[in-house]
Structures are given as C-alpha cells and as structure tokens.
Amino acid sequence: xxxxxxxxxxxxxxxxxxxxxxxxxxxxxxxxxxxxxxxxxxxxxxxxxxxxxxxxxxxxxxxxxxxxxxxxxxxxxxxxxxxxxxxxxxxxxxxxxxxxxxxxxxxxxxxxxxxxxxxxxxxxxxxxxxxxxxxxxxxxxxxxxxxxxxxxxxxxxxxxxxxxxxxxxxxxxxxxxxxxxxxxxxxxxxx
Numbered sequence: 001x002x003x004x005x006x007x008x009x010x011x012x013x014x015x016x017x018x019x020x021x022x023x024x025x026x027x028x029x030x031x032x033x034x035x036x037x038x039x040x041x042x043x044x045x046x047x048x049x050x051x052x053x054x055x056x057x058x059x060x061x062x063x064x065x066x067x068x069x070x071x072x073x074x075x076x077x078x079x080x081x082x083x084x085x086x087x088x089x090x091x092x093x094x095x096x097x098x099x100x101x102x103x104x105x106x107x108x109x110x111x112x113x114x115x116x117x118x119x120x121x122x123x124x125x126x127x128x129x130x131x132x133x134x135x136x137x138x139x140x141x142x143x144x145x146x147x148x149x150x151x152x153x154x155x156x157x158x159x160x161x162x163x164x165x166x167x168x169x170x171x172x173x174x175x176x177x178x179x180x181x182x183x184x185x186x187x188x189x190x191x
Contacts, residue, residue, distance in 0.1 A: 058091065059156045065186060066096040066162070069154075072185035073166055074101045076178045084168035084178060087112040089120055091161050093144065101168070108168035115175070116165030117144050119151030123160040126151035127176050150175030152183050162186075 061069075066088040073086040078101070085100040085108035095116075100109050118126050127149035133139055140147050146165075149172025154162035164182040166175040 059159070059161045060090055061088070061096060061154070061162050061186070063096060069164060069182035069185045070097045070099045073164065073178045073182040074099060076181035077101060077166070077169065077174075080174070082169045082174060082178070083108075084166050084175065085109045085112040086178070086182065087116045087165045088182070089113065089116040089163045089165070091120060093117040093120060093163075096162070104168040111146055111148070111167035112150070112165040114144060114146035114165065115148065115151030115167060115179075116163035117151075118146055118163070119153045119165065119179075120160050120163030121145065123153045123155065125149070125153070125176060125179075126165075127172060148172050148175075150179060152176060152179040154183055154186055 070086045070088050073084070077084045083101050083103035083105070085098070085104045087098045087109075088096045090096055093116075095113055098109070098113060115126050118129060122129055126147060129139070129151075130147050130149060133147055139145070148167075150167055150169075151163055151165040153160045154164060164179045166179045166182075169175045169178065
C-alpha cells in the first residue's frame with residue numbers, strides 16, 4: 001500500500017468547492033455555446049465592420065476565373081505553336097494559378113510568376129516597364145521582379161487586382177500578346 005498524505009478538512013472543502021464551481025461553470029458554458037440566442041449577434045458585428053472607416057474592401061479574382069484566364073493564355077499560345085508557362089497572381093503578388101504548358105522550358109515557370117508580379121505591382125504591362133529602366137535602372141534590383149515583356153495587369157474599377165505573366169515564347173512581345181489573351185478572357189461577361 002502506498003503512503004497517503006493526510007489532507008486537512010479545510011483543503012478538502014476548498015478543493016471540493018473548486019470542483020463544484022468548475023462543473024457548474026462548465027455546464028453553463030456548454031449551455032450558452034449551444035443556445036440559439038447567440039446567432040443574431042454575428043450579423044450585427046458584420047454590419048458594424050462594413051461601416052468601419054478603418055476597413056476597406058478589395059476585389060479579388062476567384063480561382064476559377066484565374067484558371068480560365070490561364071487556360072486562355074495556353075490556348076492562344078497553342079494556336080501559334082508556342083510552348084509557354086503562365087502565372088496569375090493576386091493584387092498582393094500571391095500566386096493564384098500557375099500552369100506550365102506542354103513542352104515549356106524550365107525557366108519559363110519562374111519567369112511567368114515574376115512577370116505577373118511585376119505587372120500588378122506597377123499596374124502596367126511589363127513591356128512599358130522595361131522602358132522605365134532607362135531612367136531608373138535600379139528598379140530591376142527589386143526582389144521578385146522581372147522587367148521583360150510578357151506581363152499584363154488586370155484591373156477592376158480602375159485599380160489593379162491581378163497580374164498575368166507569360167514566359168517561354170521566343171520573344172517578349174509574343175509572351176505579352178498571350179498574357180493579353182488572359183486579360184481579355186477575364187473581361188468577357190459572366191456566363
């Protein structure tokens with residue numbers, strides 16, 4: 001038999017009271033968590049947030065829309081017998097969709113992402129941004145960017161919401177032509 005330490009009566013009363021309080025509070029917590037009266041509070045919180053001057057709304061492409069745009073790029077390239085990769089990034093430069101076309105070179109994958117990021121960052125086609133390097137050559141040193149033709153911004157209500165980058169064709173002009181096919185796909189009325 002193990003040695004059992006004697007516990008004072010006072011310690012037993014305090015421990016028992018704490019246990020009883022825990023059981024009661026736990027039961028009340030479980031009851032209140034399952035109560036249906038808490039549900040109406042959520043819409044009020046959302047309504048208050050929508051009117052908060054410290055918050056702003058932004059527009060984002062869905063994965064489905066980004067995928068449609070990327071597929072339109074690959075289809076346009078295929079019509080001209082070109083093998084490219086395409087990337088669609090969101091307003092913050094995060095990749096939404098990236099597709100490597102059949103036979104596209106290994107360098108095209110990363111280049112497409114960088115072109116898309118560059119286009120959305122400056123809200124301009126990357127072919128135009130190449131011209132800016134004449135006056136500001138250090139722009140090319142910004143991490144994650146690539147100042148070569150082949151990136152196109154996607155805008156909504158005058159603001160950039162995404163970028164499409166294409167790489168792998170023999171010229172940046174072709175890459176950018178295909179990127180514009182992706183932008184055009186997004187401009188089509190919804191089905």
